[in-house]
Amino acid sequence: MCRIEPKVRKPGRGAKSRSTQPEEPSTSKAPAAVSEVAKKHLAASLTDRSNPLGRITQEQWKVVEMKLLEALFAKIDADPSATMPTFDGAGWVSGVKIIKCKDDLTLIRVKETVKRLQGLWEGASVEIVDRSCIPTIPKAKVLIPRTVNPEYALKLLQRQNTDVPTDDWKMLKVAKSASADGGQNCIIQINKTTEDILYARLGKSMA
Missing domain, CATH: 3.30.70 (Alpha-Beta Plaits)
Structure with a gap:
């Protein structure tokens, strides 16, 4: 017979005994940790609410990407002096497209632009969510x-x-x-x- 059970996360290890002396603040790990938090905060997750897992295909992403570029070009034409959004790459997580923004302004603009996108695939309901919200x-x-x-x-x-x-x-x-x-x-x-x-x-x- 086979035993089926939920796949559970391993519990954290018990706390080790600590010295009563105050620990010296780490100068090497702290900046790196802050940097990682910032990167996660600026990762825009493009999901499609019409898909149970929020996934989009490679072809669908190409459609969205072109729409985003068109919006960027329109912004340049309307206001050549405006600060342009900047990005730090892109990737995929569980079929969800991750757009890596370099700053909060870029993240805000991406969210606003995605909300206004039209002419996508049938039934599309695209939205930018926090990475932690990926189904x-x-x-x-x-x-x-x-x-x-x-x-x-x-x-x-x-x-x-x-x-x-x-x-x-x-x-x-x-x-x-x-x-x-x-x-x-x-x-x-x-x-x-x-x-x-x-x-x-x-x-x-x-x-």
Whole structure:
């Protein structure tokens, strides 16, 4: 039999005993930490509310990117002396486009411009959100006592859990178990309904 459980985050380690002497402030780590916080704050996450996970495709991003450029050119024509937005690259997180702004003014302008975008794809509902608001994919960790084909492992799990919706489950990762009995650990993508059911049963939060 297979045991399915929510994939939980590891709890933090217990606090170590500390000296009663006051610690000297760190001069090397503090600036770096502040810099990282600033970078996260200025990361504009472009999501599409019409997608359950807020995702957009590469082709959809090209459409949005061109619209943003057109808005920038229009701003230049209207006010050549205006301060232009500046960027520090872009990337992807869980299918969501991340636009890295260099300052708060750029972030504000990107948000305002995205709100006014028109002529996108059918049903589009694009919005800039904080990176922490990117919808997460519910996952579960499953121990398979024997090493089997991942495709069959997924089918087995679907057949054994008929009391929850499993049609859209996907196998994300398979790794050899550290157990002496062997087997394999599987990380599967489940759905929100299943996540809620498992949380109610086991009292654990999904990763």
